Amino acid sequence: MTSLVIRGGSIVRSHEVVRADVVVVDGRVLEVGEKVNAPAGAREIDASGAWVGPGFVDLHTHLREPGLEAAETVESGARAAAVGGYCAVVAMPNTEPALDTVALVSYVLARGALTGIDVAVAGAITQGRRGEKLAPLAEMAALGVRIFTDDGAAVASAEVMRRALSYAKPLGVRLAQHCEEPSLVEFGSMNEGALAGRLGLVGRPALAEELMVVRDIELVRASGASVHFLHLSTARSIALVVAARREGLDVTCEVAPHHFSLDESACRTYDPHYKVNPPLRSPGDAAALVAALQRGDVDAVATDHAPHLPESKDLAFDEAPAGMLGLEHAASLTVEALGADGDPRAFFALLSRGPARIAQLRASDVRVGLSAHGGEVAVGEDANLVVFDPGVEWTVDRDRLQSRATNTPYHGRTLHGRARATIARGRLIAENGEMC
Amino acid sequence: MITTLRGKNLLDLGELSREAILEVLDTADSFVEVNRRVVKKVPALKGRVVASLFFEESTRTRLSFETAAKRLSADVLSLAVASSSVKKGESLRDTIATIDALGIDAVVMRHRSSGAAVQVARYVPHVRVINAGDGLHQHPTQGLLDAYTLRQVLAERRGERARDTGAELFDGLRVLIVGDVRHSRVARSDVEAYVALGATVTLAAPGTLLPDGVREWPVSVAGDFDDALGDADVVGVLRLQHERGTGAFVPSLSEFTRTHGLTIERAARLSPSTIIMHPGPMNRGVEIDARVADSSAAVITRQVANGVPVRMAVLYLSVAGREESR
Structure with a gap:
């Protein structure tokens, strides 16, 4: 059982932005609320100052x-x-x-x-x-x-x-x-x-x-x-x-x-x-x-x-x-x-x-072997989520990309905003530019 | 804006100020004398290595540059790359890195792709790069030697020494450039040189052979070639670039000749003082009639002859000037 708690972020839904924590267990969103209790052994992800939305x-x-x-x-x-x-x-x-x-x-x-x-x-x-x-x-x-x-x-x-x-x-x-x-x-x-x-x-x-x-x-x-x-x-x-x-x-x-x-x-x-x-x-x-x-x-x-x-x-x-x-x-x-x-x-x-x-990847779409995307960060959804920090600065370095290739036109450019954490199918897979 | 070519690359004439262009013309004047000597050699670049790197076929430009380099006592590495290196899968960067490893001070390069010299200058910042023609972009030494030739001819007519006239003879000079401007790197360099020196430039071409965005160029576009001819002090005829697929841009060569060729009939209507130029190689009978090309109004062989002192000047300023500027 994999469990995660995303704490202190702003949950970005289609029609509202609310401050809440998100509990993810076994690939799904189990709970969304203020100051939730973490399941035993849950990994804590700090989302303060960041947006939490669908991956x-x-x-x-x-x-x-x-x-x-x-x-x-x-x-x-x-x-x-x-x-x-x-x-x-x-x-x-x-x-x-x-x-x-x-x-x-x-x-x-x-x-x-x-x-x-x-x-x-x-x-x-x-x-x-x-x-x-x-x-x-x-x-x-x-x-x-x-x-x-x-x-x-x-x-x-x-x-x-x-x-x-x-x-x-x-x-x-x-x-x-x-x-x-x-x-x-x-x-x-x-x-x-x-x-x-x-x-x-x-x-x-x-x-x-x-x-x-x-x-x-x-x-x-x-x-x-x-x-x-x-x-x-x-x-x-x-x-x-x-x-x-x-x-x-x-x-x-x-x-x-x-x-x-x-x-x-x-x-x-x-x-x-x-x-x-x-x-x-x-x-x-x-x-x-x-x-x-x-x-x-x-x-x-x-x-x-x-x-x-x-x-x-x-x-x-x-x-x-x-x-x-x-x-x-x-x-x-x-x-x-x-x-x-x-x-x-x-x-x-x-x-x-x-x-x-x-791409017809939403929960209401007929998918074959793929989880649901583009949701509302609501209880019961497949946990494909991103914690995105809109304020952080980082500098693109073509030699530190995950891609095998280096052909970025932004090498050396300082950009604003970056994914702090990527949670795909309920698992934390990347954090601050690095794979987990 | 480059105000002196000393120690600098020559990639695009648009980067050179009027003073920088005049410096090249004046320096070329001082090298003309060398070319008249029995021993046609000065030690200005002794011990320097100039690589001549032609990715695209060329006879006159390559010969002219290599002659210029040798008269300055430079060692010349002549590498016939043609475009085969690309077919073999070698990148521009690899080719230049290989030649750089031999130890060179400058590279004179021609490439069928626009901007190739600009890229090479970025790959080997410690080497001076002289653009000998890149795609449809620029042929800076042709622009310089055309300006040099014009000043020389006009100064002779006034009985003055060219270098004493500065840019004065270009003031108000009306230059008409006719033909395949779209595919001509010579036209792009000529326009930069003439305009910088103060001439007024008009282009005449079939609508399909004008470059995109020509309205933003510092030139006017003639509605009718024949009308424009009457107002020209200089007619610069361009080569119709068959090899660049120009064929599809005009219905036929004969129609092009009829509408935009410098035929014997058109030449007969020119003022006797009008100067006729062509960068070569000519398609005689297409953009210029053979008899017009061989007439006294044409300065085409002078253009070729002036290539050597002008390229000596460019190499001297760019390569020797590098030490001076350190």
């Missing part, structure tokens, strides 16, 4: 297994998630080979079951992520897959996407789109605009993203299905999603921390650590994303955690692979974006409750 859920994690285990594995990625405050991640399917069969999805799920957190899997929409023939969505859904995406690339063909939406709708799963119209981003390595023109780098225009968002909104309207927009990066994209949502269409969106905490000016250094798809955008777009987070226009913050081998980031900017780490600093960057007086309920909406809803 974070990442909708967008590249675990690189199978295929690029030197950069990350399910195990190392799960550790990175744990210290970042995450109790669940959704593993993206752009592995080598792509996660487009029952066997491959089962493999990653089995690897995930050996970790301290819940590893859900996103399956590929099309076979080999080639954008041509549908992958076996129903078979993968039976394993518990709830999100499908060809992430890394968009489903370029409108007809293939339309067919996929029609097929997915009765399965109760959600298709997620990497929004970049391929013909507009060929050879591109940074945001299109005056700076790219000056730096001599081929651009990836905001237009490429926005056209794909427009197209998929219309496909959702026509099919009655649902779409999740991955890593939206422009003001216009968010405005399009907000308008579609207002019309009652089932569209959701996420933004990635690098898109609201960095902008294209970082590319002046030609440091490939700042190369990512979609690219870092204009300062105006970054500011618009922050405003959108604060307004509640965004369903989730998702990391797009993308480990790469260090030598691959020593290539020239246009030759280096795109992507950066995210799991270990996403929550800090989110709390910074929401501001010092930011509402902790908005914080947990973005990092836990929103993504848990989209």
Whole structure:
């Protein structure tokens, strides 16, 4: 029997923030109240000055297994998630080979079951992520897959996407789109605009993203299905999603921390650590994303955690692979974006409750082998919790990350807010940046 | 802003102030004399090692730089890397680390990727880095030698010594740059140099061959090439970059020639004093007619000849200046 007492924190629920202690026994929340009595042998966790809420859920994690285990594995990625405050991640399917069969999805799920957190899997929409023939969505859904995406690339063909939406709708799963119209981003390595023109780098225009968002909104309207927009990066994209949502269409969106905490000016250094798809955008777009987070226009913050081998980031900017780490600093960057007086309920909406809803990982969802996430810190719930200290300062050190990779653009940067303790499936798995 | 190249890297002409550019031009003037001697050599960089690292094919720039380094008595390590190292899986950092291990004072490098020289400068901060062309970004010594050539020609016409004129001859000078600006590192460096020296620059190109965000450049964009030609004191013709996939940006080469080529008919309408430039290598018959290129208005071979003293000046200031600045 494992028992824990989380003392002195502010419990952040959807509609209220209350001071209370939390008792966790055998993977569940046993008691929530003031000055609770600890069960015999319970481990005490000091949550004074910190928020206690549902553990974070990442909708967008590249675990690189199978295929690029030197950069990350399910195990190392799960550790990175744990210290970042995450109790669940959704593993993206752009592995080598792509996660487009029952066997491959089962493999990653089995690897995930050996970790301290819940590893859900996103399956590929099309076979080999080639954008041509549908992958076996129903078979993968039976394993518990709830999100499908060809992430890394968009489903370029409108007809293939339309067919996929029609097929997915009765399965109760959600298709997620990497929004970049391929013909507009060929050879591109940074945001299109005056700076790219000056730096001599081929651009990836905001237009490429926005056209794909427009197209998929219309496909959702026509099919009655649902779409999740991955890593939206422009003001216009968010405005399009907000308008579609207002019309009652089932569209959701996420933004990635690098898109609201960095902008294209970082590319002046030609440091490939700042190369990512979609690219870092204009300062105006970054500011618009922050405003959108604060307004509640965004369903989730998702990391797009993308480990790469260090030598691959020593290539020239246009030759280096795109992507950066995210799991270990996403929550800090989110709390910074929401501001010092930011509402902790908005914080947990973005990092836990929103993504848990989209990933269908809540208590009310039909899950296969995974515990429930994004709850209310209430008696009887699965104990996936995070104690998050919004005030603490820490400095990112790429050599002290849990991830196997080091490709963080935040190396040396001092951030505010960090997970003090991560409790997944009732066990304390990480504390202050270290695994327990 | 770099106010003197002494001891500094030359990565991007946009970083150099007018004084720094003039210092290079004046220093180049003093090296012209060396190139006229029977023994074309000075001991300025004796004992220094300059690595010439060309990841991308080049004939004239490489030869020009290596000649410049040798005339300064530097030891030259010439490494033909081409782009094969990338195919072999070697990173930029590994390549430069290997060469650095041999013991070098400076590296002259060309790379097909924009920013590669900026990255190398970060990897080996103790080595001076001279950018000999990086992707679509910059070709700083071409910008300097173009400015040098212009000042030389204009000063000769006035019967003055170029170095006595400072930047005066650029004041109000109207330069028209025509062609594939989008894919041209030469255009980016020329614009920086001419504007810093006080010239007025106009660009003329098909809409698809203008760079993104050109409205924010310190230049004007001509609506019509033929109209703009009438107002130009200098016409800088750019190479149409077939190898960078320019083909898809214009319907055909013949249409490009018809709309933006410096044809014999267009050249005939120019004022006799108009100076015609081209950074080479030329696509004769595409962006410039062969007879125009060989006419007296063209200073193209002078540009090539001036490459050596200008690169001597750059190497001298950057590499020797390093000791002086310590």
